[in-house]
Amino acid sequence: MIRVVLPAHLKNLAQVSGEVHLEVPGPVGDAAGPVTRGVVLDALEERYPMLLGTIRDRRTGQRRPFVRFYACEEDLSNESPDAPLPDRVVAGQEPFIILGAMAGG
C-alpha cells in the first residue's frame, strides 16, 4: 500500500481528505517490476481521473513545472519517473508527497 499526500487544491478536486492509499503492482522483485513514481501516478489517476493533466502531462508524462515530489525528506522531483521509489514509501512507512512548488500567486 502506497500512501500519497496530495496538495490542498488536488484534494478538493478529487474530493478526498487526508492521505490517499493506493494498492499498486510491485514491490521490487515481483514480475510486475519496481514501484516507481509513474506506477503510483498511474494508479492515482486511474482512481481519480479528475487529476489527469494536473500533475503531469497527459501524453508525455512530464511533470508540470510547478509540481514537486517529495519522500523521506528527499526531493524526488527530478528523478526519472521510472526510478524505484524509496523502500520506506513502497512499504507504506513514509508517504509519497505531491505538492505545489513555492511559486506564489
Place this chain on the structure above:
Amino acid sequence: MSGVRVLVGTRKGAFTLTSDGKRDEWTVDGPHFAGWEVYHMTGSPADPDRLYASQSGGWFGQVMPRSDDGGRTWSTVGNDFTYQGEVGEHLWYDGTPRPWEFKRIWHLEPSRDDPDTVYAGGEDAALYVTRDGGQSWTELTALRQHKTASTWQPGAGGLCLHTIILDAVNPDRIFVAISAAGAFRSDDAGASWLPINMGLRSGEIPDQDAEVGHCVHRIAQHPARPDTLFMQKHWDVMRTDDAGGSWREVSGNLPSDFGFPIAVHAHEPETVYVVPILSDSQHFPPEGKLRVYRSRTGGEQWEPLTEGLPQSDCYVNVYRDAMAVDTLDPCGIYFGTTGGQVYHSADSGDTWAPIVRDLPAVLSVEAQVLP
C-alpha cells in the same frame, strides 16, 4: 418575476450573484474553485442551469468544471485540450519561432440551442468544441493551421483566443478574435477561416494593411443585426457592417480609445458600451474616473455614464471578458474590475451600483436571465 444570475470569474475563484428581476438586492455565493483562476464562467442559453467554468492555475493546469444545477454543485469534465495534427510554430515575442503550447482556456461559448455543445478558445490560440457536455474536446484545426498562423505573435497577455461569437442567424458562421493575430470568420462551421482585419490600423505593426497581427481586444454582436460587429481594439473602437469585410473607426469623442471590453445593449443594436482605459501601459481610467461610455448612435458620439461610479482616485482596469448585459427590460449592464468590484446598472447604464466591492481581481462577467 424573472431573476438574474451573474457569473463572475476571478483570479482566485468564481462567484455567482443572484437577484430577482428588480436587480436591487443581491445574494453572493462563492468562492467556487477557491484559489484557482477562473478566466471565464458561462451558462448555456438553452439551459441556464448548465454552467461551464474554465478553472486553471500555474501549479496544476487546466480543469473544466460543469454544473447542471445553476452552480450549486459541480463535477469535473474533460480537460484534454490537445493540438491535433501537426502542432506547428508561431512567433514568440522576440520574433523567433516557438511551438504551440497549451496554457489555458480563456473563453467558453455555449451553443444557442444545445447545452452539450460548447466552443472553447485557448492559449496558445486554438478553437475547440465539445458536443458531449465537456467530456471530450476536439480542436477545429483549420484555424491554427491557417496559412498566416506561423506569423502570429502573442500580445502581452499571451497568444489567446478570447472571443467567440456564434452567429445569431447563420449556424455555420463563427467569429473569433486572437491577441495579437486579429479577427477571423468562418462560414463553414470552422472548416476554414478568413482573416477579417481590413480597415484596422495598428501602430504597433509596420504594415498598416497587414492581413493579421492586429491586437483585437474584444468583439460584440447584436443578434438582430449579425453583420454589424463592434470591436474594442488595443487602440481604437471599430465597427463593421459587412461581417468583417471592412472596418471603420467609431472612437469619436471618447477620452481614450484604448480599452478591453465592449458590449451591445440587448434591445438596441446601435447602443454600445465601452470602458476607456488611459493607455497600453496605464491600464486605468483617464483622470482616475471610472466611466462607462455609451453610444446610442453605433459609435462616434459617446456619453460618459458616471452616476454611482467612483469619480476620483480610481485606478482599476476592466478586462475584456468582464462586461455583460442581461436581456431584461430595461437592459441590465454589468462589469467587474481588477479591484474586485462588480458594478451593475438596471437602467441601461444611467445609474450604477456595486453588487460586491471586494472580490479578487475580476476576469470575467456573464449575465443570465432566469425563468
